[in-house]
Amino acid sequence: MYKVFVNDKPLFLTNKVAKETDFQLFLLESVDIEQLIVKMFNNKIRKAYLYYPDEKEILKKVKEKIPVKKAGGGLVYNKNGDVLFIFRNGKWDLPKGGCDKGEEIEDCSIREVEEETGVQDLIITRKLQKTYHIFKRNGVYRLKITHWFEMTTNFEGTPIPQAEEGIEKVAWLNPEQIKDAMKNSYENIKLLFEEENESKIKI
Numbered sequence: 001m002y003k004v005f006v007n008d009k010p011l012f013l014t015n016k017v018a019k020e021t022d023f024q025l026f027l028l029e030s031v032d033i034e035q036l037i038v039k040m041f042n043n044k045i046r047k048a049y050l051y052y053p054d055e056k057e058i059l060k061k062v063k064e065k066i067p068v069k070k071a072g073g074g075l076v077y078n079k080n081g082d083v084l085f086i087f088r089n090g091k092w093d094l095p096k097g098g099c100d101k102g103e104e105i106e107d108c109s110i111r112e113v114e115e116e117t118g119v120q121d122l123i124i125t126r127k128l129q130k131t132y133h134i135f136k137r138n139g140v141y142r143l144k145i146t147h148w149f150e151m152t153t154n155f156e157g158t159p160i161p162q163a164e165e166g167i168e169k170v171a172w173l174n175p176e177q178i179k180d181a182m183k184n185s186y187e188n189i190k191l192l193f194e195e196e197n198e199s200k201i202k203i
Helices: 033-041 058-065 105-117 175-182 187-197
Strands: 002-006 009-014 024-027 048-051 068-077 083-088 091-093 096-098 122-137 140-153 167-173
Touching: 002 033, 002 058, 002 187, 009 033, 009 058, 033 048, 068 105, 068 122, 083 105, 083 175, 096 105, 096 140, 105 122, 105 140, 105 167, 122 187, 140 187, 167 175, 175 187
Parallel strands: 002 122, 009 048, 024 048, 068 140
Antiparallel strands: 002 009, 068 083, 068 096, 083 091, 083 167, 122 140
């Protein structure tokens, strides 16, 4: 099952039919996906399931209905064990961004972290999960698939927010500060920290 966020509301891609309680179920083959997305953006639907019988094919089928934007991002630790955050659009987020044509996803992720925060000397330590969310650009809804990597750095300079990307500040947050930041962050970022929680951070 995949969990796609539409305006921070969950849209599950599933091959199982469950009895509806607090959600609405739609058939992927017949749904007007744009209409469904609009309803979720407008808070008319708060939680939905898209059903398709073949789990291996379900994401491919969604990609046929909505354009995909590939992105890369980093969950970056410094030598003190703090995590690199950006503050944009009134929320705490992790640095990430779209890939250039032909760019390897690892290179994209490192480049985006460097551009958005000014932090350098990044080393990828492991691949994390992908996250999925739908956004609107130039009147078109797109599915953003973000590939996340855990990274480390010995960078000791001052981080610089990329103002032209709307980033207001960059900060290294310790585990206690991360708990507060999660109260004002995105569901996809919370998912990453749930995964990370199993190894390093106790949220």
